[in-house]
Amino acid sequence: MDDFKFDKILCEYFGAENGAGSRITPKDEGQKGQITITQKFERPIFEEYFGDFLTGKKEDLGDACLNEFKIFPSGETVRLPILLRPGERRNELRLYMKAGLFRPASDMFWFAYLKEGYLWLGSLSEAELNQIRIGAYLDLQDGILEIPEDNYQNLVNDSKKPKQITREVTAYQRDPNIAKEVLENSDYICEIFPEHPSFISKKSGKPYLEAHHFVPMFEQRRFPDYNLDVKENICILNPYSHRLVHHANYADIEAHIKKLAEPREEFLKGLGLSVDRVLKIYEGV
Numbered sequence: 001m002d003d004f005k006f007d008k009i010l011c012e013y014f015g016a017e018n019g020a021g022s023r024i025t026p027k028d029e030g031q032k033g034q035i036t037i038t039q040k041f042e043r044p045i046f047e048e049y050f051g052d053f054l055t056g057k058k059e060d061l062g063d064a065c066l067n068e069f070k071i072f073p074s075g076e077t078v079r080l081p082i083l084l085r086p087g088e089r090r091n092e093l094r095l096y097m098k099a100g101l102f103r104p105a106s107d108m109f110w111f112a113y114l115k116e117g118y119l120w121l122g123s124l125s126e127a128e129l130n131q132i133r134i135g136a137y138l139d140l141q142d143g144i145l146e147i148p149e150d151n152y153q154n155l156v157n158d159s160k161k162p163k164q165i166t167r168e169v170t171a172y173q174r175d176p177n178i179a180k181e182v183l184e185n186s187d188y189i190c191e192i193f194p195e196h197p198s199f200i201s202k203k204s205g206k207p208y209l210e211a212h213h214f215v216p217m218f219e220q221r222r223f224p225d226y227n228l229d230v231k232e233n234i235c236i237l238n239p240y241s242h243r244l245v246h247h248a249n250y251a252d253i254e255a256h257i258k259k260l261a262e263p264r265e266e267f268l269k270g271l272g273l274s275v276d277r278v279l280k281i282y283e284g285v
Contacts, residue, residue, distance in 0.1 A: 005041045013132050019113025026106040037093040049119045055084045072122030074284030100272045104221040123221050156180050156211050157201045174229050179211035182234045192241040192256050210242045232267040235260050250283045257282050
């Protein structure tokens with residue numbers, strides 16, 4: 001499955017006309033920060049959309065080799081270099097990645113697809129792709145299923161020291177001990193609706209609240225040099241507020257997201273993110 005073409009299920013899930021992808025090798029991601037666009041499935045999509053490509057080195061060509069894409073799932077527009085490399089085998093076509101824009105880790109699957117007149121880029125783990133193929137629920141903010149999410153929140157609310165948990169759906173782990181520390185320092189007050197009461201947890205004997213990663217863990221694949229599972233990125237929310245930011249229409253949560261962003265502006269700056277860019281993430285998912 002290292003190279004694949006979108007089947008009917010993937011086309012329906014992404015709303016795509018067609019698409020293709022492949023596994024990112026450690027050599028390309030780790031050493032070069034680039035993707036070689038495969039001849040069989042991926043390259044025809046790029047050639048159909050862009051037509052011709054420049055030949056040379058991106059350092060020499062500068063902005064001339066930048067091409068515009070939309071990023072799954074937010075729909076944010078980014079510009080990344082694409083170049084033909086002369087003298088290489090078959091004149092290889094290469095896409096150059098950039099942290100914060102599009103930089104999935106090695107062993108992830110990247111993909112490109114045509115949708116509504118735009119070329120989209122995205123990345124998922126093999127397990128996440130398999131979840132889509134069987135029609136399972138996939139939360140695009142965290143790339144997790146509801147059952148593992150419940151396990152994580154129960155550990156955060158446990159009176160005992162939580163043990164680290166693993167899950168098969170996504171490549172990024174969350175440590176419940178980090179969230180538990182943030183919860184204990186929050187005075188057990190929801191950041192969105194502080195006046196809203198919560199029930200008492202039978203495990204801790206204290207108000208039951210949940211941990212939410214403000215910059216979603218799904219976005220970790222775009223920030224390989226930064227850890228998103230840190231105290232500065234964790235919001236404490238009651239269960240209603242948590243479901244609200246995950247599942248409500250964007251118009252109903254925009255003001256709440258801005259409120260959560262205010263105390264985290266320095267953290268966002270460290271990632272090279274503006275509040276507007278984070279809003280785009282929530283608008284897209």
